[in-house]
Amino acid sequence: MAYTVLARKYRSNTLDEIVGQSAIVTTLRNAITSKRLHHGYLFSGTRGVGKTSTARILAKSLNCLKFDAPVINPCCTCESCRLIAEGSDIDVIEIDAASNTGVDDVRILRDNTQFHPARSRFRVYIIDEVHMLSTQAFNALLKTLEEPPAHVKFILATTELHKVPATIQSRVQRFEFQPLSPQEIQQQLRHILQQEKIAADEPVLKRVSRLATGSMRDALSLLDQLISIGGGRLEGALLEEILPTTHDEQLAQLVERLASGDAAASLLALDRCLSTGRTLERFCENLVDYLRTLMLVNVCGVDSELVDIPDVIRPQIEQQATRFDAATLVYMISVLEELRRQIRTSSIGRALADATIYRLSQAENFSSLTELLHRLEGDPGGTAKKKEVNQAEKSISPIAAPVTTQSTDRPSGSRAGPVKNAESRRVAAPPNSQDVTAARNDPLVREALAKFEGQLINVQRRAADQAES
Secondary structure (H helix, E strand, C coil), X not given: CCCCCHHHHCCCCCHHHCCCCHHHHHHHHHHHHCCCCCCEEEEECCCCXXXXXXXXXXXXXXXXXXXXXXXXXXCCCCHHHHHHHHCCCCCEEEEECCCCCCHHHHHHHHHHCCCCCCCCCCEEEEEECHHHCCHHHHHHHHHHHHCXXXXXXXXXXXXXXXXXXXXXXXXXXEEECCCCCXXXXXXXXXXXXXXXXXXXXXXXXXXXXXXXXXXXXXXXXXXXXXXXXXXXXXXXXXXXXXXXXXXXXXXXXXXXXXXXXXXXXXXXXXXXXXXXXXXXXXXXXXXXXXXHHHHHHHHHCCCCCCCCCCCCCHHHHHHHHCCCCHHHHHHHHHHHHHHHHHHCCCCCHHHHHHHHHHHHHCHHHCCCHHHHHHHHCCCCCCHHHHHHHHHHHHHCCCCXXXXXXXXXXXXXXXXCCCCCCHHHHHCCCCCCHHHHHHHHHCHHHHHHHHHCCCCCHHHHHHHHHHHHC
């Protein structure tokens, strides 16, 4: 007998078995109980969150032969339930929209809706990846989807809701499936391993649930890999063989060199990271994940549930997180993401990587514009400047300062010189009428009024009114 992968073997068979979608389960249960079943449903969400499984469960609830009406808990043993679970029931038609995108395919579907089910109560159409249908196909589906025969139900599934036309969305009930939390995935993995009689270390389950990024199918696929290698017990070392952790010693050494601002040592650490066969793109992903962990520790603390680090390097992570501020870590992550995009199409990826690492090693030499302004004002903390700006904003019009003009006979095309003292301009007294008239006659002001479509006129009028009063 062929081996059945975990993702198929432990696929949900009833609404009670669906993981992490309590709101959707409650809505469907109430709809079945109150006999308020809609003719069309649209399930959207990322991969591996239960869209197709829920569609099949709903089809079984509608067509279970053991009961005379739709039920919340189908028997899962009758012929209809078994064939629906296998995807081969004659009255539940599963269509892959990715390979049936044309208008002719939809016309055949539409024409077949007039036929009554062979043995079940409803003829159910499950259209997977419905966003792949062409515009003409969507248009051909509109009328049937809005007013289908009483014996027809539509269940649409998509991973890209924004590509489904609004005219389709308005004709169905929409359910957005949420990514599963690491805790929900970890609990389900623990249950599956108990059924399989396989022991596993908790750090392994926690790591797999994090790597799954909200997808139960991804988690079960990775778990299948681990079981193939580890046999009867899953240990942390097995996970390292399949997918090396991003928190390894080489990355830790590289980040340590970056924190010290040692460019030469940082480049040597980069060379050691790449010498193990790791691609540049994978290196960027690993380093970004490492820096993200430092950022989370810096902002949320090492004990936050958002932080997933092995106990072996936890002290080192905590110590390194204190050597950067959050803004610097955000800057480093954005630079690495830009590098990852560039190396995909560049033939000089290694040179770009070397340049980026050098740039990151000098990150501490960069300052934000706000910090620079505070330094220029002699107030590193920015307290005095904040008070002064707030007071100015409350009491002074934005253009209440006198306009410094140059001679009207200056060479054509020349620009006004820079204002030497911005703060003195901000707190100066309101202009008198002569200043306002001179400002209006200045060619630069006229040019600005033209460019801004006269929006400065009202500002000048307010200044003139203040001068007259």
